[in-house]
Amino acid sequence: MAQVTLTVNGKQHTVEVEGRTLLVELLREKLGLTGTHIGCDTSQCGACVVHIDGMSVKSCTQLALQADGANILTIEGLAEADGTLHPMQEMFREHHALQCGFCTPGMVMTAVDLVQSHPEGLSEKEIREGLEGNLCRCTGYHNIVKAIAAAHPLMHAQAAE
Amino acid sequence: MYDFAYQKPGSLADAVSVLSGDMEAKALAGGQTFIPVLKQRLNKPSTVVDLAGLGLSGITVSGDVITIGAMTRHADIASNADIKAKIPGLAHQASLIGDEAVRHRGTMGGSLANNDPAACYPSALLALGGTIKTDRRTIAADDFFQGMFTTALDQGEIITSIDLPIPEKSAYEKFRNPASRYAIVGVFVAKFASGVRLAITGASQGGVFRHTEMEKALSANFAPDAIAGIVTPADGLNGDIHASAEYRAHLIGVISKRAVAKAA
Numbered sequence A: 001m002a003q004v005t006l007t008v009n010g011k012q013h014t015v016e017v018e019g020r021t022l023l024v025e026l027l028r029e030k031l032g033l034t035g036t037h038i039g040c041d042t043s044q045c046g047a048c049v050v051h052i053d054g055m056s057v058k059s060c061t062q063l064a065l066q067a068d069g070a071n072i073l074t075i076e077g078l079a080e081a082d083g084t085l086h087p088m089q090e091m092f093r094e095h096h097a098l099q100c101g102f103c104t105p106g107m108v109m110t111a112v113d114l115v116q117s118h119p120e121g122l123s124e125k126e127i128r129e130g131l132e133g134n135l136c137r138c139t140g141y142h143n144i145v146k147a148i149a150a151a152h153p154l155m156h157a158q159a160a161e
Numbered sequence B: 001m002y003d004f005a006y007q008k009p010g011s012l013a014d015a016v017s018v019l020s021g022d023m024e025a026k027a028l029a030g031g032q033t034f035i036p037v038l039k040q041r042l043n044k045p046s047t048v049v050d051l052a053g054l055g056l057s058g059i060t061v062s063g064d065v066i067t068i069g070a071m072t073r074h075a076d077i078a079s080n081a082d083i084k085a086k087i088p089g090l091a092h093q094a095s096l097i098g099d100e101a102v103r104h105r106g107t108m109g110g111s112l113a114n115n116d117p118a119a120c121y122p123s124a125l126l127a128l129g130g131t132i133k134t135d136r137r138t139i140a141a142d143d144f145f146q147g148m149f150t151t152a153l154d155q156g157e158i159i160t161s162i163d164l165p166i167p168e169k170s171a172y173e174k175f176r177n178p179a180s181r182y183a184i185v186g187v188f189v190a191k192f193a194s195g196v197r198l199a200i201t202g203a204s205q206g207g208v209f210r211h212t213e214m215e216k217a218l219s220a221n222f223a224p225d226a227i228a229g230i231v232t233p234a235d236g237l238n239g240d241i242h243a244s245a246e247y248r249a250h251l252i253g254v255i256s257k258r259a260v261a262k263a264a
């Protein structure tokens, strides 16, 4: 066993892990943050996407020990402490961008990084391309794309405040 | 996944000594190939040596060469202003690898060391006539790739950086598998004052290769029409559920013409 110290959603944790423990396993099994999902075994579905130091990453394709010292944001850390949803979550609700919800945590985390890294704006094509690492079996993607387009001005207005 | 010990050395010498002292130790870069392999229990390392603490990332231009650190991530190659301006084919290629989350972790050194027959970068290294620098020597692209998943690297040898000569023109075109996003056929073409080099990935059982007949025709006339009549035999090409060897042979002609049209 080895120790890893990392910050998750603003809170520091020191956890005992094996060499083979994946970051997603640390989040779900050691910290009880089960919002981050595991949808495949092949690094393809994106249900497990979290932010590591601000960048979207597949937490199933990263060892927990590689995240030593890192700052992690999961879906649980997006809303405000009083429960106010993040604009991306709000727009997913508004635009009915989820059905079963399995892909949603990864979709939202990918979408937040995509919008943050494109302050200049995003075309529909860019949004669709930005989602190529996230698979959804329910929605047909259309409403997810609409939700992200709607969240873009809200997030950048908030950032400008 | 089988368990293993994890180490993150702070110097290249320490990393080389761990990897060379233990035949079962393996290097870890971005993990975007290696971790899926470990999950499938296709590999059972004793120790995984994380290269992230060696300071091997970064992009520098000097004269007519761009040097890319082995640990430089796909996303940084895709967005780097120098690479976009001087080797646009490479920036475009990096932007097509996997998806954004994969590009945030995967590295150029990891992809080249792995030499997947469907990987993208091997075609850029070979078409540009680049050079691999390791902890102990330099290896020319033409000597580096030795068949699928096989390279000139010795056990424990670490790629530290990659030198790529800046061409007059470059382009990459990829016919990709829509599920995995790897290349079914990928073509990198580079035009230098001294001639044209064109490398094909994804297609051959032997891994990446140079299409010398097309290179000759394009060196005389750098236009899609110059290679329109060239037929690539299907012998030795991959055939699988995604595409037959004959289809790949056909795609080589089509995708090469697109790459030339894009570069010209």
Ligand SMILES: Cc1cc2nc3c(=O)[nH]c(=O)nc-3n(C[C@H](O)[C@H](O)[C@H](O)COP(=O)(O)OP(=O)(O)OC[C@H]3O[C@@H](n4cnc5c(N)ncnc54)[C@H](O)[C@@H]3O)c2cc1C
Binding pocket: A042, A043, A044, B026, B027, B028, B029, B030, B031, B032, B033, B034, B035, B036, B051, B070, B071, B096, B097, B098, B099, B102, B105, B106, B107, B108, B109, B110, B111, B113, B114, B116, B118, B119, B120, B121, B153, B157, B158, B159, B160, B180, B181, B182, B183
């Ligand atoms: C969903 C998905 C889609 C993908 N699509 C594509 C695609 O379209 N095109 C493409 O080209 N690739 C694709 N990839 C692979 C991706 O580009 C990987 O990042 C890359 O192949 C390996 O780089 P890495 O840094 O992740 O290396 P790792 O996975 O960490 O390592 C790979 C191998 O290289 C060795 N190694 C790593 N670095 C070094 C070094 N510096 N010196 C010596 N040995 C080293 C390791 O020991 C290991 O054996 C995809 C991957 C995924 C998960």
Ligand code: FES
Binding pocket: A037, A038, A039, A040, A041, A042, A043, A044, A045, A046, A047, A048, A049, A058, A059, A060, A061
């Ligand atoms: S669970 Fe991570 S990509 Fe599918």
Ligand code: FES
Binding pocket: A097, A098, A099, A100, A101, A102, A103, A104, A135, A136, A137, A138, A139
């Ligand atoms: S909402 Fe069910 S998988 Fe996307």
